[in-house]
Amino acid sequence: MASYFAARLQVSEHELADRLSKRTFNVLETSEFGRAKRMLLKVRIKRVESFDGYCPTIPILAESSLCMILVPANKGLALVRAVKCEYERQMGKVRDRLPLHLGLVYAPRRTPIRAVLDAGRAMLNMAGSFDMAVGTGWEDWRLAAKDPSNPGKHELIFNNGIAWQMPIVAGDCSTSDKWYPRIFEGDAWTSRKGKLTDGLQVRDPKTPSNKGLKLWVRPSRFDFEFLDTTARRFDIHYDANGQRPRRKRPFYLEDLDRLERLWEYMKCLTSSQRHQVIHTIEATRETWFGQDADGQSEADEVFRQFVADTLAGAAWPKGQGWNVISEDDRKRLVEAGVSGKLTDWAELHMKIMKE
Structure with missing residues (x-):
């Protein structure tokens, strides 16, 4: 607004502020047929303040446990x-038992605010049920490796690809923390014991998946939904385990960084190529496995090879070909394509964010 009036008066915004400060102005009501304009009140401007910007947010609810x-x-x-990032910095020592659940609801600007709020409230159920007596709400993860070489932190790498940086020192950055960085470990929920991170046992890869020690974790999650219609909000519902009917939703919160890194590779392709790759994978999945509610496609080696060939055969630009991508990231891209996470992430960036 200030820039508009400054342009009309052909002065700078600072000069306009000087002209307005400590001045008195009449507020007039416009004239109409048979009546001249009239003064409504006088306004005196005491001071003029300049703001570099503003925060375009509207808080709706803010409590210690939700926002x-x-x-x-x-x-x-x-x-x-x-x-x-702030959660990992402040709650890194207890992230195994105090999870964070984040949800995004996107909507066109003409969507009724009530529908948006209903969708947001539905995402508050992402945590699912919780019962310490029987272990409801906890997941059993396997510790694939750990790295204590980083001073003040232990890196825990799980068999699902998630890696945690667990702080192991107190607030003075020197005293070893013997209280908070503990994780439940055991071969069953009833036999679990809380152990410090340096005492956790790395799982032997030869051990069958249903045997051996497990780490019991309450995972943090992330979800999103686009309200293309107001009725779409009814698609947001979670079962007792915090899962939606859609495969792989919600995501683990740690998947956010992994999928963003993989999307940087996909951005090397043209928009039409990205659409073509995603459509080819999902159309083939539907042709071979139908709705694939039980996730048969993820265990099918032929489909996995098809996804790998589809990604490798895309029109990658010169200098950023498929073979230039590291082998580990190629495997992660294929895994994301097989699981359907790549499709969901493409929806977020291309359909919703219009990138």
Whole structure:
């Protein structure tokens, strides 16, 4: 607004502020047929302040355990990343038992606010049920490796590809923390024991998946939904385990960084190529496995090879070919394509964010 008036008066914004400060102005009502304009009141401007910008957010609910806020759609993912980083910094020692659940609801600007709020409230059920007596709400993960070489932190690498940086020192950054960085370990929920990270046993890869020690974790999760219609909000519902009918939703919160890194590779392709790759994978999945509610495609080696060939055969630009990507990241891209996470992430970036 200030820039508009400054342009009309052909002065700078600072000069306009000087002209307005400590001045008195008449507020007039416009004239109409048979009546001249008239003065409604006088206004005296005491001071003029300049702001570099403003925060385009509308807080809806803020408590110690939950928060709901309206933000611009193009800032939603950045906000999630910022909250995730702060959570890991402050709650890294207890992230195994105090999880964080983040949800994004995207909607066109004409969507009734009530529908958006209903969708947001539905995502508050992402945590699922919780019962310490029988272990409801906990997942059994396997520790594939750990790295204690980083001073002040232990890196725990799980068999699902997730890696945690667990702080192991107290607030003075020197005293070893013997209280908080503990994780439940045991071959069953009833025989679990809380152990410090340096005492956790790395699982032998030869051990069958249904045997051996497990780590019991309450995972953090991330989910999103686009309300293309107001009725879409009814698709957001979670079972007792915090899962939706859609495969692989919600995501683990740690998948956010992994999928964003993989998407950087996909951005090397043209938009039409990305659409073609995703459509080819999902059309083939539907042709071979139908709705694939039980996840048969993930265990099918032929389909996995098809996904790998589809990604390798895409029109990668010169200098950024498929073979230039590291072998580990190629495997991760194939795994994301097989599981359907790549399709979901493409929906977020291409359909919702319009990238």
